[in-house]
Each structure stands twice: as structure tokens, then as C-alpha cells.
Amino acid sequence: MGTNCLVLGIESSCDETGVALVEVQGAGVPVLLDHALHSQIEMHQAYGGVVPELASRDHIRRVLPLARDVLLRAQRSLDAVDVIAYTRGPGLAGALLVGAGFACALGAALGKPVLGVHHLEGHLLSPFLSADPPEFAFIALLVSGGHTQLMRVDGVGQYQMLGETIDDAAGEAFDKSAKLMGLGYPGGPALARMAQQGNPRAYALPRPLLHSADLDFSFAGLKTAVLVQAQKLVFQHTGVHSTAGALASGGTDAFACLPASVRCDLAASTQAAIVDVLVHKSLAALRQSGLKRLVVAGGVGANRALRSQLDGACGQRGIRVHYPELELCTDNGAMIAMAAAMRLQAGVQQAHTHYAFDVKPRWPLDQLARATASV
Ligand code: KG4
Numbered sequence: 001m002g003t004n005c006l007v008l009g010i011e012s013s014c015d016e017t018g019v020a021l022v023e024v025q026g027a028g029v030p031v032l033l034d035h036a037l038h039s040q041i042e043m044h045q046a047y048g049g050v051v052p053e054l055a056s057r058d059h060i061r062r063v064l065p066l067a068r069d070v071l072l073r074a075q076r077s078l079d080a081v082d083v084i085a086y087t088r089g090p091g092l093a094g095a096l097l098v099g100a101g102f103a104c105a106l107g108a109a110l111g112k113p114v115l116g117v118h119h120l121e122g123h124l125l126s127p128f129l130s131a132d133p134p135e136f137a138f139i140a141l142l143v144s145g146g147h148t149q150l151m152r153v154d155g156v157g158q159y160q161m162l163g164e165t166i167d168d169a170a171g172e173a174f175d176k177s178a179k180l181m182g183l184g185y186p187g188g189p190a191l192a193r194m195a196q197q198g199n200p201r202a203y204a205l206p207r208p209l210l211h212s213a214d215l216d217f218s219f220a221g222l223k224t225a226v227l228v229q230a231q232k233l234v235f236q237h238t239g240v241h242s243t244a245g246a247l248a249s250g251g252t253d254a255f256a257c258l259p260a261s262v263r264c265d266l267a268a269s270t271q272a273a274i275v276d277v278l279v280h281k282s283l284a285a286l287r288q289s290g291l292k293r294l295v296v297a298g299g300v301g302a303n304r305a306l307r308s309q310l311d312g313a314c315g316q317r318g319i320r321v322h323y324p325e326l327e328l329c330t331d332n333g334a335m336i337a338m339a340a341a342m343r344l345q346a347g348v349q350q351a352h353t354h355y356a357f358d359v360k361p362r363w364p365l366d367q368l369a370r371a372t373a374s375v
């Protein structure tokens with residue numbers, strides 16, 4: 001790879017189509033020139049969750065216009081692109097195939113090499129897109145809709161899994177609790193907004209695995225506890241016995257009949273339970289590793305309560321916390337272009353011209369770490 005290299009990145013693993021241009025300039029942190037994003041959230045909202053087939057079709061519609069926009073705004077021609085990166089996994093197979101197919105077709109047409117990126121590595125390295133990028137080594141707390149992991153990161157491609165969720169992810173705990181509160185999909189941000197008006201100590205909800213010796217998480221029980229608490233509250237305030245099934249599917253307006261203060265208190269108590277566990281386990285990972293730097297990435301990293309508790313606890317202990325820019329916490333193309341640029345720059349992966357692509361809907365990040373030099 002030459003000292004300067006222009007990377008076009010494509011993200012299409014779930015319900016966001018993202019395209020970005022990142023430039024490697026010598027040995028410095030690669031620079032984001034521009035990025036564009038189309039979120040499908042509105043389209044999926046009617047169904048209460050992501051419909052994979054609709055997601056794939058929408059990626060097909062969006063990816064080319066987004067790529068045109070990015071090139072236009074960055075004032076770069078397609079010919080100037082050196083490498084085309086795409087999310088190879090994990091994610092929805094059909095959605096991944098759109099990005100991979102687009103990237104490889106473009107690569108083949110232009111005679112330019114392509115590179116498949118691990119979506120979670122994109123999240124992990126997304127704080128390098130911020131004005132104040134971290135330095136290696138650090139502990140990473142990766143909290144997205146599908147993953148909750150603590151990792152030790154010693155460099156690009158050097159990831160050691162320290163702990164992860166044994167069932168639901170933190171984002172899932174937010175989303176499933178929000179659904180029974182009638183907050184739609186994805187409910188995390190809406191639940192967080194409601195929580196701002198509530199008392200986080202109003203209801204005692206479990207903090208699963210808080211004091212376990214390992215660094216694993218478990219959130220499935222919390223969701224059930226929130227459901228039981230919601231049933232109790234609905235009965236207390238309305239005398240109505242709502243079934244667990246109806247509440248869990250968001251298919252009842254019983255919860256909406258509760259006074260706003262009660263609903264906000266339950267939202268705040270739910271958020272507090274999730275945040276407490278994330279903060280406690282992150283501090284344990286930092287303590288055990290002796291590292292003084294924490295990177296938080298993934299959609300739940302946008303949560304303000306999580307940020308302020310981590311900032312407070314880490315500040316007292318002389319630990320620096322790095323976050324991606326708020327708009328780059330959730331899925332985007334910039335993190336995919338950035339991860340590719342950093343892998344190329346560090347020499348841990350080469351772009352290639354075997355355009356017969358495959359995608360990896362299931363792809364543990366520590367497998368990537370082991371097979372780091374392969375295609
Ligand atoms: O990283 P991401 O965009 O997608 C995945 O790769 O999964 O994360 C999406 C998740 C969803 O569960 C969403 O509810 C959650 O991040 N999320 C939040 C907030 N913003 C996004 N959860 C809590 N508070 C937020 N402010």
C-alpha cells in the first residue's frame with residue numbers, strides 16, 4: 001500500500017445503509033472525508049422490528065445514490081478510490097450480500113481491490129474517527145443491539161475477549177423493555193428519553209451477574225423482571241390483569257394508561273439496572289488488566305446515563321474514557337472505511353481482487369483476531 005490511500009466503505013449489515021470515504025495519509029490516524037447514511041428505522045417501525053427481506057431491498061435502493069453523494073461532496077472521482085471496503089459480517093445475510101455485491105461489482109468494474117470488514121471491529125475502532133482519538137492499549141466495551149462484550153485491545157487486529165453476554169445484549173434489554181412500554185422499535189433511545197424524567201431508584205430491578213467473578217453479562221432476566229413489574233403496576237393503577245404476552249409484544253395500551261411519572265420511573269429504573277452492570281464490569285476489566293483507558297462503542301454507547309456514570313467513575317480512578325462522536329455510535333459507513341484503512345495501514349490485512357465474495361452472518365470477533373492476516 002502506498003503512503004496515501006483512499007478507502008470507500010460500505011455498511012449494510014442491518015437496518016442502516018452507510019457509505020464513507022476515508023483517506024490514509026502516511027502513518028497518521030486516517031481521516032474521514034465524508035459519509036452518508038440512510039436509516040431504515042421508519043420503514044421497520046410498522047412491523048415492530050427489522051424485516052430482513054425489506055432491509056435487503058432497501059439497501060439495494062440506497063447504496064448507489066449514497067455513494068454518489070459521498071464522492072460528490074468529498075470532490076473525489078470514482079477513479080481516485082484505491083480500495084473498496086464492505087461489511088462482511090456479522091449481520092443479516094441478505095443485507096450483507098447487498099453491500100458485498102455492490103463493493104465487489106464496483107471493484108471488478110474499476111479494477112480496484114476490495115476488503116471485507118468485521119462490523120464489530122468497525123464499532124471498536126470508531127472512536128478513532130473522533131477529534132481526540134484513543135491510543136492503544138485499551139479496554140473496549142462494545143454495546144450494540146446484538147452484542148455486549150468487553151475486550152482487551154492491544155492494537156489493530158489484536159483483540160482478546162474478556163467477557164460477553166450469555167444471553168441478551170444490552171441493546172436488546174433496552175429494546176425489549178421499551179417494547180412492553182409501547183415505545184416501538186428500536187426503543188432504546190425512546191426509553192432513555194423517558195428515563196430522564198424518572199427516578200432510577202423507584203423500582204428495585206435485578207443487576208444480573210453484577211458480582212460474578214467473571215466479566216460476563218446476562219440481561220434476559222432483567223427483561224422478565226421489567227415485565228413482571230409492569231404487570232404489577234398496571235394492576236395497581238387500573239385493576240386490569242394484562243397478560244405477559246400482550247405486554248411483551250407491545251400489543252396492549254394498558255401500560256400507556258399508567259401515570260406518566262410511573263412510566264418514567266420504570267424506564268429510569270430499567271436504564272439504571274443496565275447501566276450499573278455495564279459500568280461495574282467495565283471497571284472490573286480495567287482493574288484486572290491494569291489499563292487506564294476505556295473505549296465505549298456501539299449503539300448503546302450513545303446513552304447519556306451510561307456516559308455520565310462511566311465518566312464519573314473513571315474520572316475518580318484516573319481512567320480516560322473515549323467515545324465515538326454521537327452520530328457515529330450507531331451503524332454507519334465511516335467506521336467500516338476506518339477499520340479497513342487502519343487494517344491496511346497496520347499491514348494486518350491486504351485488499352484483494354478475488355471478487356467471488358462470501359459473507360459471514362455469524363462471525364465472532366475473536367475469530368477475526370486469530371485469522372487476522374487472511375482474506
Ligand atoms: O450498534 P447499533 O447501531 O446496531 C447494532 O450493531 O446492533 O446499536 C443499536 C442498538 C439498539 O438496541 C438501540 O436501541 C441502542 O443501540 N441505542 C440506545 C441508544 N441509542 C441507540 N440504547 C440506549 N440509549 C440510547 N441513547
Ligand code: ZN
Nearest residue numbers: 123144330331
Ligand atoms: Zn452495529
